[in-house]
Amino acid sequence: AQSVTQLGSHVSVSEGALVLLRCNYSSSVPPYLFWYVQYPNQGLQLLLKYTSAATLVKGINGFEAEFKKSETSFHLTKPSAHMSDAAEYFCAVKGWGSQGNLIFGKGTKLSVKP
């Protein structure tokens, strides 16, 4: 069975600092991996996705993630945090075969201090 684990339910950074949100996956087959962001009282917005092409994936709003098979990781980074980045971030893996639904991690709430 596939799963994702997000380390840290809450991360706090200062404005302008590096953002690093951690995600580790478990999959017996090459995974399709996603990062979504959720702002308060809103749905999920796709930040980026990995579908076995380039291992460094660039997304919207300056975010990027690197797929590392040896570490089974897909960490999300942004060089310089902005106040508008405060939100909850979800890592997800797509199920395999007929089970193509998204399997989400528990989420990481990002706070940005001025």
Added chain:
Amino acid sequence: KAGVTQTPRYLIKTRGQQVTLSCSPISGHRSVSWYQQTPGQGLQFLFEYFSETQRNKGNFPGRFSGRQFSNSRSEMNVSTLELGDSALYLCASSLAPSQSTDTQYFGPGTRLTVL
């Protein structure tokens, strides 16, 4: 192009009642998936419909059901509501079935409160 729309945005029901939630996918999208989001369990997959057929179902009791119409709009129904059904219900649409690499686009959700 309009995004995924869900109606209503907020609902308050009492235990034992039933509720129907609606989702209109992005124009041209034929796959609709439903997810339940709660503080305790996080985001959990309910079911997926493609071309009016249920293709995949999560681990939820039979009180949770859904359907899809010929215009790809989808509804989900929860009967005999329980307090634990209080959640944000999210709908997502994509062009192709979820087994593909197509992106799933999410709606704003319906917040259901069961009293």
